[in-house]
Amino acid sequence: MNAPIKLTDRKREAIVDAAIAAFRGSGFESTSMDKIAATAGVSKRTVYNHFPSKEALFAHILQQLWCSTSSLEDTPYDSTLPLREQLLQLLWKKMEMLKDAYFLDLARVAIAETIHSPARAHEMVARLSTKEEGLTRWLRAAQADGRLRAADPVLAAHLLQGQLKTFAFWPQVTLNQPPLDAATQVTVLETTVDMFLAYYGTPGGAA
Structure with missing residues (x-):
């Protein structure tokens, strides 16, 4: 039986998914951490708890790719x-x-x-x-x-x-x-x- 996904992991996944959608739709420069937070349904503080900057978040996505x-x-x-x-x-x-x-x-x-x-x-x-x-x-x-x-x-x-x-x-x-x-x-x-x-x-x- 698989262990349940932790809330913090679900939030991190939601942040990454929201960032991918935003970067794909608007590009890097036009995407804000506020927009990513709103799309992910989390606070901006939560986004920064997982990723210290937009650059770090983008780098994480490229690393996944x-x-x-x-x-x-x-x-x-x-x-x-x-x-x-x-x-x-x-x-x-x-x-x-x-x-x-x-x-x-x-x-x-x-x-x-x-x-x-x-x-x-x-x-x-x-x-x-x-x-x-x-x-x-x-x-x-x-x-x-x-x-x-x-x-x-x-x-x-x-x-x-x-x-x-x-x-x-x-x-x-x-x-x-x-x-x-x-x-x-x-x-x-x-x-x-x-x-x-x-x-x-x-x-x-x-x-």
Whole structure:
């Protein structure tokens, strides 16, 4: 039997949900702690008891977003499976996240904040970047197994994911284009993986 959720935890969850809705609807600068408190149905003092500032609350939301993305990508390397098959599975999970409306809305807020307050955004990104992505760990393991050539795994991960974002993230975030249709998703995924393995793969290593 699951333990009942404490009142303080319910309030914290309500605050976060209210902040997400406010940030998505109005952006960072136009969202006040008063508005968040009213939407959450708690006092402003309660909001500050959980989060000392609006910046801390926004950073917490981005941290949640980062963790959900990282957990989707955190698939262990398997030396018995073809690299192409594993990479397609990894990137499909990334594609699923990139087409999520909730993710895209928060990404727009984060990018807008980067433009309006580079120093604050730099601090947030630095905090998020302390955790290594699952894809980077996977690439490192494949390199150690001799199936990918020795190279900076962080750079390789950025290059690999950057191909997806070119088609399935930036047009949607900056131009409000719709998510890719199913056929285009498959084409982008397969082309990305094949190009990556053509450069980083070792002879016989992809099998």
